[in-house]
Amino acid sequence: MKRIILTLSFVLILVITIAPASAKVITPDQSKLPVPLGFCVRATLPIGDMNFVDSLFGSSIWVTALSYVVWINGDAQGDTFELTLFINTDVAFDVASYDSGGSPYVFFNGLNADMSEFNGANIQVVDGQYCSIQAYKDNAALAQTYMVPNKGYDVYQIFQIDGRSQGILSFTVTIDDIMNAKAGDVLGKNEAGNIYFTYLGGGTCAVTYPYPDGKTNTKSFTCWK
Numbered sequence: 001m002k003r004i005i006l007t008l009s010f011v012l013i014l015v016i017t018i019a020p021a022s023a024k025v026i027t028p029d030q031s032k033l034p035v036p037l038g039f040c041v042r043a044t045l046p047i048g049d050m051n052f053v054d055s056l057f058g059s060s061i062w063v064t065a066l067s068y069v070v071w072i073n074g075d076a077q078g079d080t081f082e083l084t085l086f087i088n089t090d091v092a093f094d095v096a097s098y099d100s101g102g103s104p105y106v107f108f109n110g111l112n113a114d115m116s117e118f119n120g121a122n123i124q125v126v127d128g129q130y131c132s133i134q135a136y137k138d139n140a141a142l143a144q145t146y147m148v149p150n151k152g153y154d155v156y157q158i159f160q161i162d163g164r165s166q167g168i169l170s171f172t173v174t175i176d177d178i179m180n181a182k183a184g185d186v187l188g189k190n191e192a193g194n195i196y197f198t199y200l201g202g203g204t205c206a207v208t209y210p211y212p213d214g215k216t217n218t219k220s221f222t223c224w225k
Contacts, residue, residue: 032175034222035149038088039113040131043106045121047076048099055083060092060111071095086131097121136207136219143170143195143209145219152177153223155197155207157190173197178205178224199223 047053053072058065072081083095092109104121108114115123128149135145135153142158144167152174156167171188181187183201190196194216195209205223210216 032179032225033147033149033152034225035128035133035147036086036088038086038091039108039110039125040084040128040149041087041108041123042082042084042126042130043095043108043121043123044080044082045095045097045104045106046099047072047079047081048097048101048103049077050098050100051075051077052098053081053095055093055095057091057093060090060109066091084126084130086128086133095121095123135221135223138209138217138219140211141209141217141219142211143190143207145197145207147223151175153197153205155188155190155195157195170195171197173205 045053051072051074053070055069055071056065057067057069071083081095081097087093087108087110089110092107092111094105094107097104099119102119104119105117106121106123107116108123113125115125117123129151132146132148132154135147138144144156144158146154146156148154152172154172155170157170158165158167160166170190173187177187178199181199183199185199186196187199187205188197195207198206198208200206200220203222203224204220206218206220208216208218
């Protein structure tokens, strides 16, 4: 049996920041990284005979739909689908795997960490290190940077493999690296030296990276509270 695993950074910036004390929440006070209040959630479902898995994301307050995602629409019956993603405290979502004999289904409400699971599906809150949040957006870049709560920043180099873009971990900048840095310190770089992570000071970092045409760009972002 195969396991289909998706690990995603999914951050919706909304307004409510209430979370129950009983749930494990990664907060800026705990990590010193600029982590939104929320939960790292893992859902696991058997894929049913309809070969279709989808999700609906909405507001945890009004249960108003915000987005709809189709994860699988194809021949995967008998496999296991696993999804790990970061959910803000004001977001609710479900994941459904359709089966004529009873569809596996999970629901998670970030406002009160309410979880429901049916027909062999499972959902749980896991440690924040298993989630990642994109530090900047530049789809054309040959490097992407993700904040990992309780860890730091993972910088991935983008390669074309069999005609498809694939990210391979190039280097990691840890929380301790940033905490002990001085303005102007380069905290990490790739072997070629054309992708590097710099602490600018004042809680701001920057990543410099190339484009496919050889040009370079630099993106700065808040990296430390």
